[in-house]
Amino acid sequence: MTDLPASSAGSTTGVGETATHAAAKPMRERLVWLIDHFKREWQIYVMLAPMIIWFLLFLYKPMYGLQIAFKDYSIFWGIVESPWVGWEHFETLFNNSQFIRAVKNTVIISALSLIFGFPVPIILALMFNEILHALYRRTCQTIVYLPHFISTVIIAGIVITAFSPSAGIVNTFIGWIGIEPVYFLTKPEWFRPIFIGSGIWQEAGFSSIIFLAAIAGVNPSLYESAVVDGASRWQMMWKITIPSIMPTIIIMLIIRIGNLMEVGFELIILLYQPATYQTADVINTFIYRQGLQSGQYDLAAAAGLFNAVVAFVLVMTANSISKRVSRTSLW
Amino acid sequence: MQNMNLYSRGDRLFVRANMVLIGLFTLSTLYPFIYIAAVSFSSGFAARAGRVVLSPVDVTVAAYARVLSEPQFWNSYGNTFIYTIGGTITSLIIIIPGAYALSRPQLLGRRFWNLMVAFTMWFHAGMIPFWLNIRDLGLLDTYFGIIIAFACNAFNIILLRNFFESIPSSFEEAARMDGANEFQVLWKVFVPLSKPAIATITLFCVVSRWNGFFWAMVLLTDEGKIPLQVYLRQTIATLSDDEEFSSTLIDAPYSVETVTAAIIVCSIIPVLCFYPFAQKYFNKGILLGGVKE
Structure with a gap:
């Protein structure tokens, strides 16, 4: 509280002067200043209040509730009154082969999505950039952006229909080349390709927007002088476009690595089944089953806390790296 | 090229x-x-x-x-409209004034409030405490619960705040001379100038509401209240x-x-049907979002 008036110093002229003085003067005057400030500026606090209350009630209160990760939670006793058990739930988790498997699957699915999914929007953006026919380009863009706006349930519905053993189009296709129908969604080895493939189908087009924007920002005089030198479009793409958008590529890559713990678990919940758990079950689906379906709230909350802490560390690391990269690569 | x-x-x-x-x-x-x-x-x-x-x-x-x-089809279709429209309006009512307040230099503890919002992008309590909280608030199985519990998100707030901050103060001076209060300045100066940013967050809200299924599935057990996706x-x-x-x-x-x-x-x-209107804005929106924090 003590540095509050000082923190607003250097804002609007009149307020700023009072504030610098107030910092050196006794309590009473600071109080007078505060009352005066709220009398004049109460409106912005009225505007701020609903949002802050919302954050406290819906995002910070659950953080307080996270303590059940260290408690033997019972609905009867409630969050605060339930007895403490220390690290017991974490010990249980790390001795639980299902949880270990879920952690592994989270990292593997994330890493595979990154390896196969990350280059696609970059390639798409580079290709869109080479299309000279404006209408053709706009039409194609409109279509490839569309799946981003489609709900996960619909994506799952399409996947389930398309990969169905009797009716699905995929089995019809492979039937044409003489392969027996496969019930893909019950095969553990097929889960990840299907999941990652549908992810690319849904997001690659839309993710290319950020790279297209980077390409649009490339200095046109670079291309002009390259044309004078007789460079081909292929050469210009490799020698000008790609190096110019490299900072964007690196930053997007770092952000993606920072979000490694985030796997699209909603789609997994819709597509997986006990037969494919061994390759499909990730931390969030584990939490969903243990917590919301089996009612082991404390254990599931512990798994969630583990996930959140790892994610936090990764995101923070990624943020600080990306700040360093973007600063150095700008100059 | x-x-x-x-x-x-x-x-x-x-x-x-x-x-x-x-x-x-x-x-x-x-x-x-x-x-x-x-x-x-x-x-x-x-x-x-x-x-x-x-x-x-x-x-x-x-x-x-x-x-x-199937009556249930029409019912859930109607519910989706209620959640989408109600949810989007609620979001805008909370986010626009909130982001405006965060952008004001005279706001005391401005850094603290901004950090409080941004922190939720990096750390989340997780599924279980969130669910228990909704239950304890008595919002399970209610229209209001679905609408209010997902009203804000840090990304949209920061996007809009950045946009407000980029508007030069010369725009509001005339209004201030005429004795406009903060609400009038926001409504008559900032909101009209921020149409692209507001359209963008509206688009994000509408899309996430229309498509939202996981929490609707988890929080609603009453068949009469489920949205189309569920x-x-x-x-x-x-x-x-x-x-x-x-x-x-x-x-x-x-x-x-x-x-x-x-x-x-x-x-x-x-x-x-919504897509052609949305398309005008999402290019801009992605770029606005690109300069977060």
Whole structure:
């Protein structure tokens, strides 16, 4: 509280002067200043209040509730009154082969999505950039952006229909080349390709927007002088476009690595089944089953806390790296 | 690059090959939609046998007749509209003034409030404490719970705050001279100047509301309150598990596949109607979002 008036110093002229003085003067005057400030500026606090209350009630209160990760939670006793058990739930988790498997699957699915999914929007953006026919380009863009706006349930519905053993189009296709129908969604080895493939189908087009924007920002005089030198479009793409958008590529890559713990678990919940758990079950689906379906709230909350802490560390690391990269690569 | 002449044969070849590849990618993006639409208009028997590839086989609207005659379909469709419209309006009512307050230099503890909002982008308590909290607040199984519990998100707030901060103070001075208070300045100066940013967050809200399914599935048990996406999921799950349904299908003109496809088509139509309007903004929006923090 003590540095509050000082923190607003250097804002609007009149307020700023009072504030610098107030910092050196006794309590009473600071109080007078505060009352005066709220009398004049109460409106912005009225505007701020609903949002802050919302954050406290819906995002910070659950953080307080996270303590059940260290408690033997019972609905009867409630969050605060339930007895403490220390690290017991974490010990249980790390001795639980299902949880270990879920952690592994989270990292593997994330890493595979990154390896196969990350280059696609970059390639798409580079290709869109080479299309000279404006209408053709706009039409194609409109279509490839569309799946981003489609709900996960619909994506799952399409996947389930398309990969169905009797009716699905995929089995019809492979039937044409003489392969027996496969019930893909019950095969553990097929889960990840299907999941990652549908992810690319849904997001690659839309993710290319950020790279297209980077390409649009490339200095046109670079291309002009390259044309004078007789460079081909292929050469210009490799020698000008790609190096110019490299900072964007690196930053997007770092952000993606920072979000490694985030796997699209909603789609997994819709597509997986006990037969494919061994390759499909990730931390969030584990939490969903243990917590919301089996009612082991404390254990599931512990798994969630583990996930959140790892994610936090990764995101923070990624943020600080990306700040360093973007600063150095700008100059 | 647009107006450059194509000098060499290699360039021309490159551009053509590129057009073909993009065309193929576009078609493969489009194909699942065409396939689903074709299935939805095919007979259950043809769909079951896997005979639908590109266009409907034994054209029929039986699947639509079944879907549209289901009262629960219309009910959940209506609920989706309630959640989308109610949720988006609630978001805007909280976010616009909140982001404006955060952008004001005279706000005491401004850094603290900003950090409080931004922190939630990096750390989240997780599914279970969030769910317990909703339960303890008595918001399980309520329209209000779904609408209010997802009203804000840090990304949208920061996006809008950044936009407000980028507006030069000279714009508001005239209004201040006329004795406008903060609400009037926000409403008459900042909101009109921020149309692209507000349109962008509106778009984000509408899309996430329309598509939202996980929390609706988890928080709502009353069949009467579920949105379309949850209904779609239930239909897929129950129809495929329902032995009786499958056995009656031998002579039924529809099947699990065609009914599922018909619901999918019905649920995509509003997105397609909204899409052209949205398209104008999402390019801008992504770029606004790109400069976060």
